[in-house]
Amino acid sequence: MKINKKWMILFLIVIIFLQVAFLKVAYRYPYLGILVEQNANHQWYIAGLEKISIGEKLGFQEKDIVVAIDGQDPSKHSTVKNYYSIEQADSITILRDGKEVVFSTKEYATSMTIDILSLVGEIFAFIFAYFLYTRISNSKSAVMLSFVFSNIALIFMAIGASTRADVLAKGITMILVACLPFVFLHFLILFFKEKSSFSMPTYFMKYVYMVLSFFTFIQAIMFLPYANIQYYLTIYYGTMFIFVLGFSSNIILLIYLYNKYRKTNDYLFTVIKTVIIALTISFFPLVFLTFIPRIVFQQELAFSYYSGWFVLVFPVVFGYLIMSKQLYDLDIILRRIYSTAVISILPSVVLVAVNYFIFQKDASAKHLVISFTTTMVVLTFVTYSLEYFATRLEKVMFPRKYHLQNSLKKIATDLGSITNFRELKDIVLVDIVDTLQVFGGAIVIQYASGNLEIISEGNIDEKEVKRRFISNEWFDSEYTRTLIKGHEEYISYLVMTKKKTNTFMNREENQWLNLIISYLSVSLENLYLIRKLNMKLLELASELPNQEGSSDYVWFRKTMFDLQEKERTRIATDLHDTTMQDIFFVQRKLKNLQKQMLNPDDHRLLKDILNHLELINMNLRQCCFELNPYLLKNIGLVRALQNLVDTESGIGDYEIQFSTEGKTTAMENLDYDAKRHIFRVIQELITNAKKHSQASKLFIQLRASGEEVVIHYEDDGVGFQQELAGRKTVGRSGMGIEQMKGRVLHLNGNFKMDTMSGKGVEVTIHIPIKEGLLT
Template identity: 75%
Template sequence: MNSKKKWMILFFIGIIFLQFWCLRVAYRYPYLGIIVDQNPKQEWVITQLERVSIGSKIGFKPDDKILSVDGKRPEEHLTVKKYYSIEQADVITVLRGDKELTFTTRDHATSMTVDILSLLGEIIAFVFAFLIYSRLSKSRSALMLSAVFLNIGLIFMCLGASTRTDILAKGMTTSLVACLPFLFLQFLIMFFQERSNFIFSTRYMKYVYAAIGFSSLLQLSMFFPEANFKFYKIIYYGTMSFFIAGFIMNIYLLAHLYKKYRKSNDYLFTIIKTIIFCLGLSFCPLAFLNFIPRILFQTELAFSYYSGWFILFFPVTFGYLIMSKQLYDLDIILRRVFYTAVISVLPSAVLVAVNYFIFQKDATLKHMVISFTTTMVVLTFVTYSLEYFATRLEKIMFPRKYYLQQALKKIASALGSITNFRELRDIVLVDIVDILQVYGGAIVIQYASGTLEIISEGNIDEQDVKRRFLTGDWFDSEYTRTLIKGHEEYVSYLVMAKKKTNTFMNREETQWLSLIISYLSVSLENLYLIRKLNMKLLELASELPNQEGSEEYVWFRKTMFDLQEKERTRIATDLHDTTMQDIFFVQRKLKNLQKQMLNPDEHRQLKDILNHLELINMNLRQCCFELNPYLLKNIGLVRALQNLVDTESSLGDYEIQFVTEGKTTAMENLDYEAKRHIFRVIQELITNAKKHSQASRLFIRLVASGNEVTIHYEDDGIGFKPNSSSGKTVGRSGMGLEQMKGRVLHLNGQFTMESMTGKGVEVRIQIPIKEGIPT
């Protein structure tokens, strides 16, 4: 065991012993609070009865002459001799006028005010000391603040026994009180040294602590029989002088810092101003209401046990803010406390006035002032804490508002991950429909060309929405349309069906939807720019043939296509490893359940579910193949294309005729990248025909002749004007055409297309075999 642990163990043993000793004294003897002195006739007379003591309750009065204490003459009693007070006494005899009275203190319960306050202050101080030490042990200033709390905790620990004039407790209390302001001072110096370039010498502190240590040694002499009240009085006034000197040194340090940083408006100056206020509030009551009046006038202006509680204000505030990492918000918190106190003044005055006129017309001014102060403090605390408790209990008190805010946070966080328009449905629309409890919703994007793009969720008729946008017929509609973003190139709207409860949205839901729309407007603008930039990149990739472009263009095209393939492969892998596997396990469990079913109707229903799952599985498998055509490596280009054509023919309502001519071995001898580009070109031709051509027949011919591969494509669809600007508008299908051109040019090929409105499309692609394919 190292020396540090040994000292810690000894320290805790000492704390436990001191706690036991003080509790024994405090609960063995009641707090009498009898102050005595000798009159000119050398008689011991009661001069004062301390507040919150039980001396007056027992029956003692000022000017009573003390005849004996526990059967002894007064001057022979320990507490009278050393402190001019009567404590730790069981039987006291007094002379009142010509009548001799005997009082037994054991028959009276002790005054709990001082003891309860002391125990409460001790617990608060020790808890803060432990929390700061355990959480912020790496900070020297925090450790010093923990020592401040420990000092205050020990003062409160000894306070109960000290009021009973126990020599050990009284000596500990006076020494700790003298040390307290200097611990504050050292904490402030360390604190500002850690947070700025402030340098302040602390060499003198060792002399201060040495002087306080010497004073503590003098306290031990009170155990000697010869020590009396005159000696204690010197120690007592010395303690108060130390405290006031330490307080003045704190003020001097803060005044120096204030002067140094007053021309700056940074957080450090704000902290300095706040510390001045807090420190004044902590030390001024004890200094100006107790110690200074006691030195100058031998009396106190306020009860020291109450004013001493203000000492906790500064360290508790600082400790809480340091642990909660809100130190730089200290001035904001104090400003809030101040204004909540100001707001509480009028209600407090009204409550006290109502109470006076209705219930307590005979109340004294003192009672009304105490009532007003207490009411204002309570109202200030309640008003200040209202926001905190309302936030903590929001889920219970305002459940609708709470869930709306949680949904808002979720959507705001997820919007950053959106990369295309279709993701808006899963990230935004699903939550809007679910939270607002509407039948369905849609985000409609109307481009300048008149084209509509609709992203819907729930029970909403896209064709009906499209018709209403084209005709402008929104009267007597079951839908509500809200503008999201107006732009010169597009306009976006949020369309929602009616609520399932057939009610209107309340104010909270309307505000929530307004915030969602503001987020959507920014997100849609970003998505539009991404799509526009992507189209520009594709156009750039298809503009210059390789022989006319530089190496940078070749590298650019290759990088774009590689990134696309990687992303498609990633998505296909995710679908295969997650969704398809989940479907497989569900199918297996349902098949096991099917074997156990005897009811024919349930058996048939379960079979329908399994068939539907199998259909979903097939569609997912086809999606994976389209994203990642793994058959290219397994069976070659021609058979992979034939598989693609067969699948699309079975799913679509059009006929696809696929023909190969020439030496297919020439095609299969192409490197994998070239075959993948050819596959993607033909795949894109079929996809565009499926989406836009409205054709009933597609013809695709793949020919290998001489030194080139030729792709010939025809359809009998509606066609379009190839040179029209609408074909390249964001939101239309021009991006697929640019992709095909870019791939062909990347293979050093030629791309030609002929089309007229109403006459279908014809595409001819020629790709050389002997020339090197860019890699």
């Protein structure tokens, strides 16, 4: 709906030309407002004087006989011939009481209030049209509204010259006044089409514009020499009739929409009511106080210039709402203005009363009314805008509150991207501790089974927190415990130490914390559901053998394991490239510092620190290997497993016996994925034993024949009731077994476990060697 650039330039040129032409007329001649008629003797006499003209100030009176205009016969003056009015005249000679009197208009000011207000209205309307057209060009209704404003601006542009009976200005004014309600109608159709399901066709508008174009062509006859007052009156009344017809079309459309959406759409119904009110305020004075009385009684009840200003109400309301995107808030804005005005009444009365008692001698009724009105308007404005200014100045006036709100926005944004508890600690818990300026904080999840899961940040003792939960000791001021969410399967708490400033949290901080807890409640619920879903996926992957499922299950199982391996590799890479590298640089700097030290005690202290860093580095290296067993490719499955067993035996409180039997070449000939699954299964067996078995000896055997690979595992630990292993809940162990089952099933193998409380665990796994598993 955008206009071509060439047409826009042409439009601007025309606007400039018309502006210059109309200003030339308006500021060359004063508005005389003298209406004339002919008597029986064919003499021209003054029949009336317009209300806001200067004719009466010049001394003209009704019934004065007009003898000459600019020294010529009045019948030859264009404005008398065409409009029965005297305008654009420098001198007028009249006959009064048998004497001729010459009036000169040159010494009177040409511009009047009407011209200044028209110029202000023109500038205002053009600015609104520009912003609507350029800023909201993606909305057809906004573009059409810019045309409405352009229409109004051109009317105001032409008013000054039109009142002075300029032919071009009068023609443009009447054309644009006739078009205005139909452009409004077009805007209404597009607006409701954008904002609702209303889809009234707009094709009929081209026929409306064709009729208006024909009316414009008829207007052009006014420029011909034989145009007279009768022709002008026909066009004049025709313009008013067309305007009333367009106004009626708008009202009919709105009544139809009002009835259609009265009970179906609250928002749209509010908009329709707003449109009806704005349209009534805009057009009612012009239609019912000016045009209809003119058509019916040939007399206006209100001067058209004053009633015409109300036309601005409708486009101003919609222009503001569209540009500020507050269309839904109109009722709220009006309600706020009303509420602030009511609130301002009492303090206004008090201030006026104080004013009266102080200045009783000078206080008149008029003074008190003006004082009350002014005070109420000022207080209403201040009260209404208080929120705006308080928000703007909040950083200076309430720095702590401003900081808390920014932290709240950041945490609320971060919570939307969190998918696991590690991120909850690294992203959110850090901000909570820093914002509240406490030594440390922790989120504690207590499951229905009694297990506790703690994630902490800062200087807080997790063991002490766990002890307090077990003994339920929360009576001192060292720790505070706040409930986040109570659930039938878990209860979550936020535990915090005291503040670094050794003060209590103020009201704003408590309000902030309550909001954060409400956000955490939702986030923890989502994380719990993610865990639960992940547990279900693992169970699904461990229960359906390949031969019983479709290829979709095989694909699902493979994809799930691939994603796990990618995440482990990513974590291992991050540890190697960041933490381990940082430790390496610290070690190198400390070694250089050690060489420069002469004090034996300092030298020994640095040596202990270096040994501790080396131990951390070794643990990280082992962690990276467990996450990403790169030795599988370098040295093969058997030697990688032997390296794993040697490492675990060195750091554990148990003995591991690892042996192989049969054709090791058959094991090494397996493809990399199969070897990685076998490695992960044995790794998980050792991890479970380390965490839960309390065993002193582990026995792991890897056997291979031409047809299958067998993994046999035994320990002398405490074992468990096997029927309890099937009861999987979030927060309990047991998912490692599901992982092992899933991997074995993915290799088309068989998993068998035999255990009982107090009698250890025995696991036997058979993996057939098929052509697809060989490299």
